[in-house]
Amino acid sequence: MTTTVVLIRDTDSGGADRTRDVHDLFTQKVRDAGLQNEVQVVRAADLGIYNKGMVAKILPQGIVYAGIADADVDDIVTTTLAQKMPVSRLVYCGANEQVRIVMRNCGIVNPECIEDYIARKGYQGIKRALYDLTPEKAIEELKTSGLRGRGGAGYPTWLKWSLARNAFGDRKFVICNGDEGDPGAYMDRSVLEGDPHSVIEGMMIAAYCIGATKGFLYIRAEYPLAIKRVQKALDDAYGTGLLGKDILGTSFCLDLEVRLGAGAFVCGEETALIASVEGKRGTPRPRPPYPSDVGLFGKPTVINNVETFANVSYILLNGAKTFASIGTDKSKGTKVFALTGKIRNSGLVEIPMGTPLRVIIEDIGGGVASGKKILAVQTGGPSGGVIPEQHFDTPVSYEHLLELGSFMGSGGMIVMDEDDCLVDIAKFYLGFCVDESCGKCAPCRIGGFQMLKVLEKITDGKGMPEDLDTLKRIAQAMRKASLCALGQGAPNPIISTMKYFAEEYRQHIVDRKCRAGKCTRLMRFEILDTSCKRCKLCVVNCPVHCIAGDREKGYRIDQEKCIKCGRCFEVCKFEAVARS
Amino acid sequence: MVKARINGITVKVPEGTTILDAAHKVQIKIPTLCKHPDLRATGACGVCIVKIKGSQKMVRACCTPLEENMEITTHDPEIVAVRRSVIELILSRHPNECLTCGRNQNCELQKLASDFGVRRESFPQYLPDIKPDTSTGTIVLEPRKCISCGRCITVCQEMQNVWALSMLERGIDTRISPAGDISLADSPCVNCGQCSAHCPTGAIFENDETAKVWQALQDENKYCIVEIAPAVRVAIGEAFGLPLGQNCTGKLYTALRRMGFEAVFDTNFGADVTIVEEAHEFVERFVHKKGALPLITSCCPAWVDFMEKFYPDMIEHFSSCKSPHQIVGVLSKTYYARKKRLDPANAYVVSVMPCTAKKYEIKRSGEMFASGHQDIDVSITTRELGRMIKQAGIDFASLPDEESDHILGEYSGAGTIFGVTGGVMEAALRTAYDYITGGKLKNIDFENVRGLAGVKEGAVPVGSHTVKVAVAHGLRNVEAVLSKVRLAKARGEEPPYHFIEVMACPGGCVGGGGQPYGVTDELRVKRGKGLYKDDEAHTMRYSHENPWVKKVYQDFLGEPLGTKAKELLHAAYKARPEYKK
Amino acid sequence: MESTKEMSVKDQVKAIAGQWRDREGNLIMILHQIQGKFGYVPREVALLLSRELDVPLATIYEVITFYNYFKLEKPGKYNIAVCMGTACYLKGASQILDAVKDLLNIDEGETTPDGMFRLDAVRCLGCCGLAPVIMINDRIYGKVKKEQVMEILAAYKKNKE
Ligand SMILES: Cc1cc2nc3c(=O)[nH]c(=O)nc-3n(C[C@H](O)[C@H](O)[C@H](O)COP(=O)(O)O)c2cc1C
Ligand code: SF4
Ligand code: SF4
Ligand code: SF4
Ligand code: SF4
Ligand code: SF4
Ligand code: SF4
Ligand code: SF4
Ligand code: SF4
Ligand code: FES
Ligand code: FES
Ligand code: FES
Secondary structure (H helix, E strand, O other): OOOEEEEEEEOOOOOEOOHHHHHHHHHHHHHHOOOOOOEEEEEOOOOOOOOOOEEEEEEOOOEEEOOOOHHHHHHHHHHHHHHOOOOHHHEOOOOOOOOOOOOOOOOOOOOOOHHHHHHOOOOHHHHHHHHHOOHHHHHHHHHHHOOEOOOOOOOEHHHHHHHHHHOOOOOOEEEEEEOOOOOOOOHHHHHHHHOHHHHHHHHHHHHHHHOOOEEEEEEOOOOHHHHHHHHHHHHHHHHOOOOEOOHHHOOOOEEEEEEEOOOOHHHHOHHHHHHHHOOOOOOOOOOOOOOOOOOHHHOOEEEEEHHHHHHHHHHHHHOHHHHHOOEOOOOEOEEEEEEEEOOOOOEEEEEEOOOEHHHHHHHHOOOOOOOOOEEEEEEOHHHOEEEEHHHOOOEOOHHHHHHOOOOOOOOEEEEEEOOOOHHHHHHHHHHHHHHHOOOOOHHHHHHHHHHHHHHHHHHOOOOOOHHHHHHHHHHHHHHHHOOOHHHHHOOHHHHHHHHHOHHHHHHHHHHOOOOOOOOHHHOOEEEOOOOOOOOOHHHHHOOOOOEEEEOOOEEEEOOOOOOOOOHHHHHOOOOOEEEO | OEEEEEOOEEEEEOOOOEHHHHHHHOOOOOOOOOOOOOOOOOOOOOOOEEEEOOOOOEEEOOOOEOOOOOEEEOOOHHHHHHHHHHHHHHHOOOOOOHHHOOOOOOOHHHHHHHHOOOOOOOOOOOOOOOOOEOOOOOEEEOHHHOOOOOHHHHHHHHHOOOOOOEEEOOHHHOEEEOOOOOOHHHOOOOOOOHHHHHOOOOOEEEOOOHHHHHHHHHOOOOEEEEEEOHHHOOOHHHHHOOOOOOOOHHHHHHHHHHHOOOEEEEHHHHHHHHHHHHHHHHHHHHOOOOOOOOEEOOOOHHHHHHHHHHOHHHHHHEOOEOOHHHHHHHHHHHHHHHHHOOOHHHEEEEEEEOOOHHHHHOOOOHHHHOOOOOOOOEEEEHHHHHHHHHHOOOOHHHOOOOOOOOOOOOOOHHHHHHHOOOHHHHHHHHHHHHHHHOOOOOOOOOHHHOOOOOEEEEEEEEOOEEEEEEEEEOHHHHHHHHHHHHHHHHHOOOOOOOEEEEEOOOOHHHHOOOOOOOOOHHHHHHHHHHHHHHHHHOOOOOHHHOHHHHHHHHHHHOOOOOHHHHHHHEOOOOOOOOOOO | OHHHHHHHHHHHHHHHHHHHOOOOOOHHHHHHHHHHHHOOOOHHHHHHHHHHHOOOHHHHHHHHHHOOOOOOOOOOOEEEEEEOOHHHHHOOHHHHHHHHHHHHOOOOOEEOOOOOEEEEEEOOOOOHHHOOOEEEOOEEEOOOOOOHHHHHHHHHHHOOO
C-alpha cells in the first residue's frame, strides 16, 4: 500500500508562521480518522507557491490546496485522505514556467523518506559513476556540463575537483558549504530541507572523483529543520548502505557528518569554513595554498555549495548534455534565486541561466507589490551591487552581472522601489559586512568601519562633497588590500550605488534631502496648524519633549531640539504632522 | 628553484620562497607591519601588497610564494597609494601618543607612518576604550595601541605554549586579552615578555621601573648596587648603534658607575655560584642516587612559573638553586654588606636583565627575601637601561672600559655563557665532570648543546658513566622533552635524560623578552657568539675554579649545599593554578 | 547540596566531551551542546571543558567570542530575535526593533532586569518571504507590524509566573 504524504507550508501568514500548528492539527485529525499508518504529514520548506496562505500538497496525487483555514482540515482529511476525493473549493492551480533542476524534488518528495528519493531515480547518478565511469571520466562529464560553483564566484566545478584529485594527500575531504549567510537568501535551506538526498548524492560523487573518504556538511545553526532533515537523510543513507563501507557493492567508502555553524557570515568563505570545521575561529587565511591542496586538517579538500551538489547529482543522472543545453555560453544550467524585497510574489525561483532580469521580476515575481516604481534590484548579497531598472533586460549569468558591477553571489535578489533610499541600502549592506568582518586584516576591519561612519554622516545630513572621495579611497584600499573576498567585496554596494544613483548621494549631501524619506535625520517634522486637533498626543509622545504650545496657540516643534525620531508623525491620528 | 621577475629584475630562489624574501634578494624592500621573521605570516596588515602581472588583485608579499615566471611589481603609484591608505586607516584606530609612548623612535608603526610621510589625519580617529592592564608588574598591556597584528598571540600560544593571551571578539571589536577579560596576573602568563619583544607597537611593553632606580640613585641614604646579566652585555650596544653582538661589558661597568652606582657587580659571578650548587646537586642525584633524575635547571623564572602551572609533577626534578641574579642579590645584602659594614636595609640592589620575568621573580616567594630584606630591590630590562644611559647623557659608544667591583663582579667563562641556550648545561657539565671524575675535560666546548635547534640532545661520557642531556629553549619545545620523562616515569623505566636545561626564551636570554627590539635568529646567533667569545677569552673557564667563588664559600657560605648555602641560595616550588579566576 | 550540584555540572560536561572526544575539530559542536544544556557557556563550564578536552581556555574564549551564536551571559527566559536581514530591513524591521526596544526598555544584546526577555538583532532567519520576521525562542512570527509587537509580547509577559 502506498502512503499518502501531505506537505504543509504556511506561504503567507499575517503573524506567526502557522505551519507547525496546522501540521499538528493535521496529524491529530489523521490520527482521529485512524489513518496514521497510511498518511504522513510533513512540514515542507518550500512548495514553490507564495502568498497563498496555508498550502497543502497531497502526494502522490499532486493535488494542491491553498488558503486552508483550520476548519478546512477536517474536510481534507475526510474527503481527500479517506475517500481520495478532491475538495474542489480549496484547489489551487498555479502556473509554473520555471525550470526545476536543483529543486526538482523539493515539495514533491518527502524529504524524510529515502525511498521517495530513490523512487525518483535518486542515487542513480552515483551508481552510474561507480559502475560506468572512472573518476576521470566523471570529472570529464562535469566539464562537459559546464557547471560552475553556485556559492558565488562561479569557479568551474570540474577544475576544482581535478586539482584536488591530483593533489597528494593520505586523506582527502569533501565539504558541503551550507552556511548560507547572505541575508535575504534561503535557497540552500530549501534544498537541504526539501531534498537532502540530492545534496548527499552530489557529495558522494565528488568524494568518488577526488578520492575522499570523509565529508562534512557545514550547516548554519539557524536552520534547525535543515539540520534535522539532513541528519535523518544521512542516517537513512547509512541504513541503506549508501554511506559507510563498500558502497553499492563497490570498494568506495565514504563517511559524512553534519557540522554546525555558529553565526558568522565569514565562515562561508572557504578557508574560514575550514577553520570553523576544525573547531577554531572562522578567520580566513591567505591563499595559496588553496584548499584543493591544503584544506581541512591540512589535507586536499573540495568545498562546494549546496546548490552545486544538487546540480551534480542531476548531471550524473541525466547526462552532461542535457544540463549544458540549458543556459548561456559561459553559464550553464539554472540558478535559484531568493526573490524578496518589494515584490509581489516573493519566494524562490529557479530559472534557466540567461533569463532576463525583467522576466524574473515582472513575470515570475509579479512586479512591485505596491504598484510603485521599481528602482533597482540587488544581487550578490552584501558584496554584490545594485542593478538599476534600465538594465533589467540583461540576461542573468555570471558574466553579464559582473559587467554591470554586481555579481551572481549565492542567489539573493532584492527588489527596491521608490520608497527605498539607495544610500540607506548601501549603508545597510556595509553595516552587515562591518558586523561580520572577522577583524583579522586591517583594511577590512578598519576600512569598513570608517566607510560606515562616513555613510552615517551622510544619512545624518552632515555629509560633505569630499566624503565621496574618502569613500572611494577607502574602497580602493579595501578591494586591493583585504585578505578575503568579504573585505574585497564589502565596498561594492557603495561603489555601485554611487555609480548608478549618484544623484541620490548628491541630494543627501548638497540638498540635505532623502527622496525616499528613509533617512529620518534629514527629515523635517512640522505641525500643520490647520489640521491639528490639539489632542496633545504628539506632545506626550515626543521623547525629547520638543513640542510646545497650548490649545489656544497650537503646537510647534522646536527644530533645534527635534531628533527626527518620527514619533509625532506616527502617533498623530489626524495627519497633522508633516514630514518633508 | 623557481625563476621569476620582480620589478624587471630576474630572481632565482628555492621553491616556496615568499615574494617578500625573494625581493630582498635583489635589494627591493617591501614594507611590512604584521610579519615578523620569527613568526609565520598571518597576512593581517595588508601593507606588503604587490601586483602580479595578469591579475587584477594585489597579493600579500609576506605570505605568497613566488612562482615560476611570475612578473611582480612591488612599487607603483597605485600600490603606494593603497599602502598609504591602509597605514592611515590603521592610524585612525591608534592614538597619537608617540611622545609619551615607550616605543617612540623605535616603533614599527611610527616608522611606517614616517616613511610614507603621513602628514595629516585623513580619517577621523575612533579609539577603543580599553584600560591598560598593569596587573603583573612585568609587562603592561595597552590594548588601545594594539593594531591586531596577531604577533603576540602567535608568540604566546605557538612559540611559548602558554596561551595566556587570546584574540577575542571580531571585526572592529577584535582585541587582545586573556580569556574572559581577566587580568594578566590572573591568567597563566609566565611573564616571559616575548610578546612585548615581538609587538610592533607600544601595545605590550615592559613595566618601566627606571624612575625607581633614579630615585634610589638620588637618595643619599641608599647604597646602590647593580649587577648585569650575561645576555645584557652583548645586546645593549644595539641601543647605541654598535655592531650586533658586540660585547660591551667594560663600557657597561663604566656607564653604571657614572650613573652613580657604588658597587658594580656581575650576574656572571652568581652564575658561577649557581653552577657550583647545581653541579653538587647533580652529583648527589647522579652518583649518590639521592634525589630524582633528571635534574632540571631552574635559573629562568618564566620557566619555573611555567613548570609550577603546567608541570607540577616535575617539582622534585627541579634544581632548588636560585637564579644567578638572586644569588648576587642575596650575597650583596649579606656577605658584601657585612664586609662593607653596611646596613643591608640601606643597600639597594638593581639587577639589569634581558628579562621581564625577573621583575616577577624578585618577589615570587619568601626565599627571595633570604637576606632579611628583599634581596633585589628592582629589576630592569636591557631596554630600560638603554634609556637610562641616554637620559644620563652618557656617550655609551665611546666609553672606555672599566672593571667591575670586587668580589661579586669576578666571573669565569662558564658564567658568561649562561646567557645563551645550552650555556647552563655546558657550564654545569664542565664542573660536574671534574667533581665526578676528579679530572679535567679535554674539549670543553660542547657543540651538541649549542645552536638554535629547539631541542638539543647529547650523551656525554663522564668517566665510566654516560650523562644524557637535553636542552630546550622556547617553551613550546619543553613538551617534547618532558613528555618523554613523564612516560618513562609512568612505566617505571630509566629516565631518558639525566640533566635538562630549559630557557623560556628562544635562543635563551640573548633572545630575552627585555632585550632590544628586532630579534631574529640571525641576531640571536650574533649575540650568542659574543658570549662564546667572552668565554674563550677567559683563562678561567670553570665556575668552581673561580677563586673568588671559592673565597666566598670559604669566608662565608661554607660547603656547597651546606646549611648556609641552603638558606641563602636555594628555593622551593609549589604547584600554582593556571587561572586564578 | 551545593556539591552534588557541582558534581552534576562536571558530569554533564564530561559526558558531552566524552561523546565528541575522538572526533577531529569538535570544539564548536561541543559548545553547541553545552549551550543547549546551560543556555550559555558559564566560565565554570569553560574551565571544566578546557581541562576535559585539554584545549586551552584561550581557544575556548576565542571561539565563543568570535561566533555570535555563543553567549557568555545567561540568556533571558524568552529570547527575542528581530531579523535585520535584507528582506526584513527593507520591510521596516528597524521599526519593529525600535518598538521592542521601547516596550522592554532594553537595547540589542541586553536582557531585561527580571531576566524575562533578551533582545538580539539577527541576520536572516531564512523566512524572507514572511518579512519582517521576529523569532521568540523557537517560534517565528512573520509579516509583523509595529502595532502587533505589544500584543505578541503581552502573551509572553502573561507567562511570567
Ligand atoms: C564572505 C564570504 C561568504 C561566503 N558565503 C558562502 C555561503 O554562505 N555559501 C556558499 O556556498 N558559499 C559562500 N561563499 C563562497 C565560498 O567561499 C566558496 O567559494 C564556495 O562555497 C565554493 O563552492 P562552489 O564552487 O560550489 O560555489 C562565501 C564567500 C565569501 C568570501
Ligand atoms: S577581509 Fe575582512 S573578513 Fe576577510 S580576513 Fe580580512 S578582516 Fe577578515
Ligand atoms: S520627530 Fe521625534 S523628536 Fe522630533 S518633534 Fe517629533 S517626536 Fe519630537
Ligand atoms: S497629535 Fe496631531 S492632532 Fe494631536 S496635537 Fe499633535 S499634531 Fe495635533
Ligand atoms: S605605538 Fe608607536 S605609533 Fe603608537 S603611540 Fe607609540 S610610538 Fe607612536
Ligand atoms: S615630531 Fe612633531 S609632534 Fe612630535 S615632537 Fe616633534 S614637532 Fe612635536
Ligand atoms: S609574557 Fe609571555 S606568557 Fe605572558 S603574555 Fe607575554 S608571551 Fe604570554
Ligand atoms: S599587542 Fe602588539 S603584537 Fe599583539 S596584536 Fe597588538 S600590536 Fe600585535
Ligand atoms: S630565558 Fe632568560 S630572558 Fe627569557 S625568561 Fe628566562 S631568564 Fe628571562
Ligand atoms: S606584512 Fe604582509 S600582510 Fe602584514
Ligand atoms: S641572564 Fe640570568 S639566567 Fe639568563
Ligand atoms: S531577511 Fe529576515 S528572514 Fe531573511
